[in-house]
Amino acid sequence: MGCLDLMGSGLVHQKARKARLSRQGWFLGLNVLWILLIVFIASAAIDLQYRYTSRQVEQEFRHSFDAYQLQMIEIYNQSLQRNYLIAHLMHGLQLENKLQLLKFKALFSQMQRIQKLTGSFYYLDSDGEVVGWKESSSGYVLVNELPQLLQQKLDKAGFKNLSKLEFFGPGFIGIQTQVLNHQDKFAGWLLNTYSARQVGQLTPLTGSQLTRTHSAVLAPSGYLYKGHNHLVNLHHVLATLTKTVDVRLQAKRLNELTNKQYARIITAQGVLLVNPMYVADDTFSAVMLINRKMIFGVIHNWIVAVALGAGALLVLGLLVISLLGVQYKRRQQLALSSALLEAAFARKIFLAILDSKGRVKRVNGFFLETFGLRFSDMQYKPLDQIIDFDPALPKLLDMAAKRGHWRGEMKLGLMAKLVYVQFDISLVKQDNLPALFVCSGIDNQAQREMTKLLTAQATMDSLTGLYNRTFLNDQMEREIKRSERNESPPSLLLIDIDYFKQINDQYGHLVGDQVLVEFAQLLLTRVRASDILVRWGGEEFVILAPDTLLKDACQLADQLLVSISEHTFTQQIHCSCSIGIAQWNSGLSAQQVFQQADEALYEAKASGRNAYWVWEKSEDDKNTPTS
Numbered sequence: 001m002g003c004l005d006l007m008g009s010g011l012v013h014q015k016a017r018k019a020r021l022s023r024q025g026w027f028l029g030l031n032v033l034w035i036l037l038i039v040f041i042a043s044a045a046i047d048l049q050y051r052y053t054s055r056q057v058e059q060e061f062r063h064s065f066d067a068y069q070l071q072m073i074e075i076y077n078q079s080l081q082r083n084y085l086i087a088h089l090m091h092g093l094q095l096e097n098k099l100q101l102l103k104f105k106a107l108f109s110q111m112q113r114i115q116k117l118t119g120s121f122y123y124l125d126s127d128g129e130v131v132g133w134k135e136s137s138s139g140y141v142l143v144n145e146l147p148q149l150l151q152q153k154l155d156k157a158g159f160k161n162l163s164k165l166e167f168f169g170p171g172f173i174g175i176q177t178q179v180l181n182h183q184d185k186f187a188g189w190l191l192n193t194y195s196a197r198q199v200g201q202l203t204p205l206t207g208s209q210l211t212r213t214h215s216a217v218l219a220p221s222g223y224l225y226k227g228h229n230h231l232v233n234l235h236h237v238l239a240t241l242t243k244t245v246d247v248r249l250q251a252k253r254l255n256e257l258t259n260k261q262y263a264r265i266i267t268a269q270g271v272l273l274v275n276p277m278y279v280a281d282d283t284f285s286a287v288m289l290i291n292r293k294m295i296f297g298v299i300h301n302w303i304v305a306v307a308l309g310a311g312a313l314l315v316l317g318l319l320v321i322s323l324l325g326v327q328y329k330r331r332q333q334l335a336l337s338s339a340l341l342e343a344a345f346a347r348k349i350f351l352a353i354l355d356s357k358g359r360v361k362r363v364n365g366f367f368l369e370t371f372g373l374r375f376s377d378m379q380y381k382p383l384d385q386i387i388d389f390d391p392a393l394p395k396l397l398d399m400a401a402k403r404g405h406w407r408g409e410m411k412l413g414l415m416a417k418l419v420y421v422q423f424d425i426s427l428v429k430q431d432n433l434p435a436l437f438v439c440s441g442i443d444n445q446a447q448r449e450m451t452k453l454l455t456a457q458a459t460m461d462s463l464t465g466l467y468n469r470t471f472l473n474d475q476m477e478r479e480i481k482r483s484e485r486n487e488s489p490p491s492l493l494l495i496d497i498d499y500f501k502q503i504n505d506q507y508g509h510l511v512g513d514q515v516l517v518e519f520a521q522l523l524l525t526r527v528r529a530s531d532i533l534v535r536w537g538g539e540e541f542v543i544l545a546p547d548t549l550l551k552d553a554c555q556l557a558d559q560l561l562v563s564i565s566e567h568t569f570t571q572q573i574h575c576s577c578s579i580g581i582a583q584w585n586s587g588l589s590a591q592q593v594f595q596q597a598d599e600a601l602y603e604a605k606a607s608g609r610n611a612y613w614v615w616e617k618s619e620d621d622k623n624t625p626t627s
């Protein structure tokens with residue numbers, strides 16, 4: 001659909017629309033670029049922060065591990081029971097504070113004591129109670145019967161196995177776990193651990209390597225009382241188990257795990273704890289990497305996700321804002337256009353919108369008021385069926401359709417009401433076809449009156465109220481043409497007050513003006529209605545007397561001389577005048593007649609004033625005085 005431009009001269013310009021669209025495109029493009037830049041800078045900053053912090057954490061981690069190791073070595077030196085040490089080292093970092101360390105030490109010495117007494121390993125619950133045992137002197141738990149024996153002991157002691165979960169750690173350990181309940185209360189876990197090799201020899205598992213079974217009982221806190229070869233933090237293993245996450249990875253050295261596999265461990269298990277005493281340096285680094293990735297990778301991912309999410313939201317927000325802005329602008333423009341239309345319709349001019357067939361779609365209040373109509377009387381009817389148009393409206397609409405526009409003066413009438421308007425018709429196209437005509441008309445009456453007034457002002461003498469020489473020039477041309485048709489010549493009398501300068505000099509200009517006004521009035525009383533009396537300028541007056549022969553003109557001049565010389569003007573002033581008379585003859589121009597009258601006046605003055613002279617063609621082409 002094309003767009004209507006009701007008030008304009010035609011269609012909305014395609015160019016303007018294209019420019020607006022390309023402006024919006026630029027705006028959106030810049031926004032997107034700007035946001036991408038922000039996201040890029042933010043992620044670079046986050047990455048730097050991540051690298052820096054993770055390095056620091058790694059150092060701290062190593063440091064705390066080292067500190068803990070020292071403690072362990074001290075304990076180790078006091079003990080010949082290497083296996084205990086290994087077992088306790090496995091959950092080393094769970095001893096996060098001194099209290100736990102003390103607890104550990106107490107437990108350790110208690111177990112040492114028990115072993116000294118019995119020569120066996122005992123499994124304790126969290127309160128140090130014996131919940132299982134294994135007779136061994138080697139320090140390695142190698143017997144396959146242990147789970148069964150332990151189970152029997154546990155059963156005897158009133159423990160119940162509730163659930164059974166299996167977990168395969170990365171590369172070197174498999175764990176079967178059972179939840180233990182005692183008197184219907186959660187009492188810990190029983191772990192059966194399948195280990196491949198000795199601690200420190202991290203090689204891929206094979207089927208036969210899974211034969212060596214280790215068992216352990218853990219307190220509800222996750223503390224391992226006894227166990228072997230566990231390179232994973234059992235607390236986390238258990239956490240994983242309770243989530244029933246299967247991280248069954250192919251046996252590989254830790255540092256050979258693919259990133260994807262690391263990721264699976266990380267997401268499933270949480271922090272891995274490895275005793276650096278028993279693993280190669282590269283393995284330790286690999287584990288650190290896992291931890292680092294896990295701790296900060298998650299956070300990093302989280303931050304990146306948040307940053308990206310925020311970026312996306314920002315982009316979306318800006319898009320929405322810019323779209324809303326565009327819509328808001330459009331709405332404002334529409335509101336402005338309709339306000340302008342309303343304002344235009346409220347003006348005291350005739351406004352009508354017609355369809356392409358000249359039928360009324362809308363007219364303004366001024367139109368209705370002027371002709372005393374109601375809109376319902378006009379709607380959908382051809383406008384010229386309701387109001388008389390002169391010239392006829394269909395013809396004008398035709399012209400407007402061809403040229404896009406029509407302008408001219410016309411008469412609009414309805415009954416006794418008649419208005420002269422300056423009319424304007426604009427064609428509005430839709431899809432390049434004539435759709436509407438916008439008609440506006442300005443009432444010409446006032447202008448006509450103004451023109452009249454201005455014309456009057458231009459042809460009037462403001463002092464005397466008589467016509468001026470502009471008017472006379474116009475009238476003389478007309479009178480000469482009329483005389484040529486009717487063969488009845490007009491006469492021209494040129495009247496000049498005698499010695500008027502003296503009046504001015506003696507009485508002042510204001511009195512002089514008054515004398516001029518009275519003089520004009522006096523002349524007016526003496527001329528016929530058909531005569532044209534004008535003030536020519538200064539103290540000179542002209543009478544153009546149509547259909548007047550010279551003798552009649554002389555008679556008039558005579559009367560004027562008498563009247564004036566007998567008249568007493570303001571300030572008791574008496575004055576006379578001189579008159580030059582000429583008659584128009586065929587072939588003469590207005591200027592020539594005037595010239596002749598002027599020459600006759602000159603003679604009248606020369607003869608002593610208070611006289612009239614008639615211009616006559618003498619033998620030697622000279623004027624002849626008449627009185």
Ligand SMILES: Nc1nc2c(ncn2[C@@H]2O[C@H](COP(=O)(O)OP(=O)(O)OP(=O)(O)O)[C@@H](O)[C@H]2O)c(=O)[nH]1
Pocket residue numbers: 463496497498499500501502504508509510511512513516537538539605609
């Ligand atoms: N008060 C007044 N004086 C005017 C006006 N127009 C012209 N005059 C004066 O009319 C006088 C005309 O003087 P002149 O041309 O010497 O003629 P005059 O004194 O009448 O002498 P003659 O015509 O030779 O008899 C001048 O003093 C002009 O200033 C006017 O509108 N008002």
